[in-house]
Amino acid sequence: MKKYIIFIISLFITYSSFAQNASKTVNTDISDVTVFLNGAQVNRSGKASLPTGNSEIVFKNLPSVIVPQSVQVSGKGNFTILSVSYQINYLKEQEVTPRMKSLNDSLELINDKITTENNLLFVYNSEESLILSNKNVAGANSGLSMTALKEAADYYRTRFADIKTKQTIQNKKIKDLNETKQKISQQLNEENARKNQPSGEILVTTYCTAPVNATFDLSYVVNTAGWIPSYDLRVSDLSKPVDLALKANVYQSSGETWEKVKLTLSTGNPSVNNSKPQLNPWFLRYYTPQVYSRTSSDKKRAERPTMAKESMNIASESAADYDLPTTASSYVEQSENPTNFEYTVAIPYTIGSNGKQTTLEIQKNELAAIYEYYSVPKIDKDAFLLARVTGWENLNLLNGDINLYYENTYVGNSYLNAASSKDTMDFSLGRDKSISITRTRSKEFSSKKLIGINQKASIGWEYALKNKKSQPVKITIEDQVPVSTDKDMEIEVSETSKGTYNTNNGFVTWKFDLKPAETKNFKLVYSVKYPKDKELILE
CATH class of the missing domain: 2.60.40 (Immunoglobulin-like)
Known part of the structure; x- marks a missing residue:
């Protein structure tokens, strides 16, 4: 009896230890994202109830492109984080997303419509065969009068024309439905391909002396994201300063959707080598120069544009005077760090994982400008209106393309070289025939x-x-x-x-x-x- 009790106690202890070591899956939500020029840091948070002893927490359904060295986990509560690791799950259970369910339902509905239209086409084809058979029988009957034969011919002609018209309509309907079905199938295949992608998982081992309700904060960096700076330079009147708007073109293809998240845009770039440079001894030796002939393809590769593209006039309708809507820049706060600048957007944004750019305006400035005309009649007889902009060097701008607008009309584009040592930038606003x-x-x-x-x-x-x-x-x-x-x-x-x-x-x-x-x-x-x-x- 005593041995039996000891066995039961040992079994209970073993079961308790197993229960403590069982993995616990915790769901997390994205709270905010810091987007760098190349890469992005995603911050997530989630809650879990931890029992006494050791526990293994698994944070699932994360991107498979996470930079492992960037994973950080912190928490709130009376517990200790013992270890953190990142792994890729290639055998995750596939889930049907709402988007896939909608596409499957649409595909089923299209198939039903195709079946219905094919059945109706079959009826018209059968009727056509029946009329042709009856026509042959009537033709073999020599006892028909001319009046009856004329009436039969009129009937055949009218009914045949109606059947042929309806057959054409049915074939067109079926063709359109099959094209729609093909598009839905292609979209469903893309969704299935995304669904079958492996996912990332963060494994966290914890220890606590008593049960506790814990809050976890995760952060990691993905390289398949970033933002590209660009500008809109607008001139409304030659007596007024220019308006220069900095825009952020945000993109990401990490495998997860950033749904209504708080965005911070940073001018930092974690993918750049941040190690300080180090000089090595420079040993000078003689060398014999090698002579080679330069091919035409080499010359083409060496050619690089040195000037901005020529402005071109594109006709557009001038907008009447009205109150302009507030832009996103009104909700952006700029802060300066020792090595970069950050733009924090107060409005939540949704950025899909499709690599497409989402554009938001993050800064707007008025800059002093002198407007004057310029012409080289040896090359071109027209005069070009120039905006000579000053004061830009104090705005900590980045390199980027500039779209140029004059009186609400797009007139071309240029490029802002933030590394330029000039204090004045010239932008062509187009030709002036006057x-x-x-x-x-x-x-x-x-x-x-x-x-x-x-x-x-x-x-x-x-x-x-x-x-x-x-x-x-x-x-x-x-x-x-x-x-x-x-x-x-x-x-x-x-x-x-x-x-x-x-x-x-x-x-x-x-x-x-x-x-x-x-x-x-x-x-x-x-x-x-x-x-x-x-x-x-x-x-």
Whole structure:
């Protein structure tokens, strides 16, 4: 009897230990997400009741792309976290999502409709066969009168036309239903592919001396997320500053949906190597340069655009004056950390795990700008309106594309280089046909003559600039004279009409303040002396 009691006690202790070591699954919800330029830190929280002793807690249905080194777990309550580990579950039980259930229901409904329409088509086909059979029988009966034969022909023609029309309609319905079925099936296949993806799990071992209601906070980093900065630069009136809006294009494909979460956008980048650089000794040795021929494909790869894209006018309807809706930037708080900036958005956002970008405006500033026109009539006879923006270097901006708008019309795009050392950025707002510029060759100042062993070519250009606008404008005109590349080649500029001549690059610049309807005429005259046995292209 005594041995039996000892066995029962031992069995009870063993069962209790097993119960304490059994895994406990805890559900968590996303509370907030910090999105970096490359990557995102997701914060989750959940609650669990822990028994006395050791417990293993499993946090399931997490992304399979978590950076294992980034996993952190903390808690509130009288318990101790003994260990934390991350694993990928390739054998998780597949669950049917509401989206999949809806697609399955739609697929079943479509199949029922296809069956119904096919049955009706079968009826029309059977009726057609029946009429054809009766027509053959009637045709074999020579006792029919002409009147009866005419009536039969009219009946066949009318009924056949009706059947053929209905068959065409049925075939079109069935074709459309099959196309819809194919689309639903493709979408369902995509959902099944996502559902069959492995999931991540965080395993936490805890110990407590008494039962406790615990709160767990999880955080981890995923690399399949980030945000891309871009800008909208708007000019509503040439007498007002420009509006520069910073936008965040947030994306993620981590495998989980961020449903109505608090977003914080950080300019940090955890994927960048943050180790300090270290110099090594620089040993200098002789070397023999290798000569190779450069192929045309190499030249193409070496070419890179050095200027912003040319602005283009796209017609759009100007909006009337009205109160604009509040943008997301009104709900964004900016904070500065030692190594980055953060933008905290007060409005909850939902970011799906499809890699598509969700755009939100996080900062809006007014910047001082000087508006003036610019033209190079040698290349293009039109005048381009420029916004020369200052004060941007104090806003801690990031590199990004800029969409340009003038009077609510999209006029092109450019690029903001935040690393630029210039304090003024120029943005082209498009062409203005109300500024007229002509450049014509002057016969009076154009000539060619021999001087001993040399020849001298004189070239003159005449310009006519007119402001057809009702307000004064500032405009800069640029042209050029050639730059000598040989000691026997002499360039002499004799007339610039008070333009500024740069001898290093040959550029000639004129700046004018034009009143409404005012016209300015000016000219550029230069000569080139070179050996008479040489040829130059001077046009």
